[in-house]
Amino acid sequence: MSLFLCLFSLALYSAGSLAAPSPSQNIILRDLAVPRFFGAAANTTFLFHDVNYTKVIETQFSIFTPENEMKWESIEPEPNGFDFTAADEIVRFAESVNAKVRGHNFMWGNQLPPWVNDTLSATELDRALKNHITTIMDHYRGKLYSWDVINEMISDNTPNETFKDNIWTQKFGEEAMPKALTYARAVDSQPKLYINDYSIEGINSKSDALYSVVSSFLADGVPVDAIGFQCHFTLGQIPDTLQENLQRFADLGLDVAITELDINLMGPSNATALEQQAKDYWTVVNACVQTKRCVSTSVWGVSDDHSWIPNGSVLPWNAEKQPKPAFYAIADAFEGKPEP
Numbered sequence: 523m524s525l526f527l528c529l530f531s532l533a534l535y536s537a538g539s540l541a542a543p544s545p546s547q548n549i550i551l552r553d554l555a556v557p558r559f560f561g562a563a564a565n566t567t568f569l570f571h572d573v574n575y576t577k578v579i580e581t582q583f584s585i586f587t588p589e590n591e592m593k594w595e596s597i598e599p600e601p602n603g604f605d606f607t608a609a610d611e612i613v614r615f616a617e618s619v620n621a622k623v624r625g626h627n628f629m630w631g632n633q634l635p636p637w638v639n640d641t642l643s644a645t646e647l648d649r650a651l652k653n654h655i656t657t658i659m660d661h662y663r664g665k666l667y668s669w670d671v672i673n674e675m676i677s678d679n680t681p682n683e684t685f686k687d688n689i690w691t692q693k694f695g696e697e698a699m700p701k702a703l704t705y706a707r708a709v710d711s712q713p714k715l716y717i718n719d720y721s722i723e724g725i726n727s728k729s730d731a732l733y734s735v736v737s738s739f740l741a742d743g744v745p746v747d748a749i750g751f752q753c754h755f756t757l758g759q760i761p762d763t764l765q766e767n768l769q770r771f772a773d774l775g776l777d778v779a780i781t782e783l784d785i786n787l788m789g790p791s792n793a794t795a796l797e798q799q800a801k802d803y804w805t806v807v808n809a810c811v812q813t814k815r816c817v818s819t820s821v822w823g824v825s826d827d828h829s830w831i832p833n834g835s836v837l838p839w840n841a842e843k844q845p846k847p848a849f850y851a852i853a854d855a856f857e858g859k860p861e862p
């Protein structure tokens with residue numbers, strides 16, 4: 523900037539006609555995260571419709587997960603009737619800011635259109651699954667970094683039951699996950715194939731169940747490249763064994779990723795709560811940074827007003843799209859600085 527421009531801006535600034543520069547202005551989390559990616563769930567309801575949301579999402583992230591746009595009910599609402607409109611919008615946006623995309627998802631018990639959930643025989647469902655995966659992966663060939671091929675298929679009643687009871691396990695039993703993974707790999711060998719789940723972040727009965735399922739997949743040659751740990755947490759309750767758990771899956775030869783991080787305050791957003799939330803964010807991001815095979819940390823949304831948890835103040839930006847203490851804690855963790 524020329525001396526003249528400098529003096530001119532200073533004059534305007536002291537005259538109050540320019541907004542004071544925010545201290546976060548020069549902190550770009552996607553840059554600090556390198557060699558990892560820093561990501562967010564992107565949502566077309568807000569992208570380009572909420573200006574301040576769009577400003578944050580354009581600058582801070584290097585990987586995006588469509589929050590709902592690639593789910594079965596959105597992308598194939600009718601048999602073989604595909605609608606890529608919203609999903610394409612996110613992929614184009616990601617390309618425009620030089621960010622990657624995590625596809626989300628192929629096999630899940632939720633957000634299924636009735637024709638998939640209610641009416642098909644096992645043979646028809648198998649054909650529908652293969653067609654779904656093949657058509658979508660063909661459409662996005664060369665454009666996506668990874669796919670959550672499997673989402674939330676491990677039971678919440680481990681060790682009594684391993685797989686969640688849904689249409690996939692009802693029709694295919696324990697062949698459900700291998701089917702989806704095998705179909706995906708057959709279409710395109712490039713994207714990383716993920717198994718994504720919640721409540722598997724610490725070492726516990728559910729993550730133990732996943733660990734043995736994945737170990738047997740690897741032994742049997744079922745294609746799987748990575749595990750996604752969702753990390754929908756409650757304030758002050760980050761599992762002590764998070765890093766150790768990420769590492770044990772990495773030691774199987776897999777990538778690992780934090781895929782849906784948010785931290786629910788479960789109460790008023792006061793200074794004490796925000797400080798604890800910042801510590802919690804630091805702990806999770808640091809666990810990823812300390813794990814060589816941890817490729818990305820993604821938050822599930824951007825700002826508190828657009829979260830799937832409307833009153834939890836769960837994200838690093840507040841409803842005014844201003845950075846919260848959690849934002850600075852994420853920066854610290856990526857930079858190797860101690861817990862705030």
Ligand code: 9MR
Pocket residue numbers: 589590632633673752782830
């Ligand atoms: O954030 C998503 C929300 O907008 C949807 O209404 C909801 C429907 O089930 O799914 C939310 O995203 C979920 C994600 O796809 C899988 N893990 C849990 C997420 C939060 O529920």
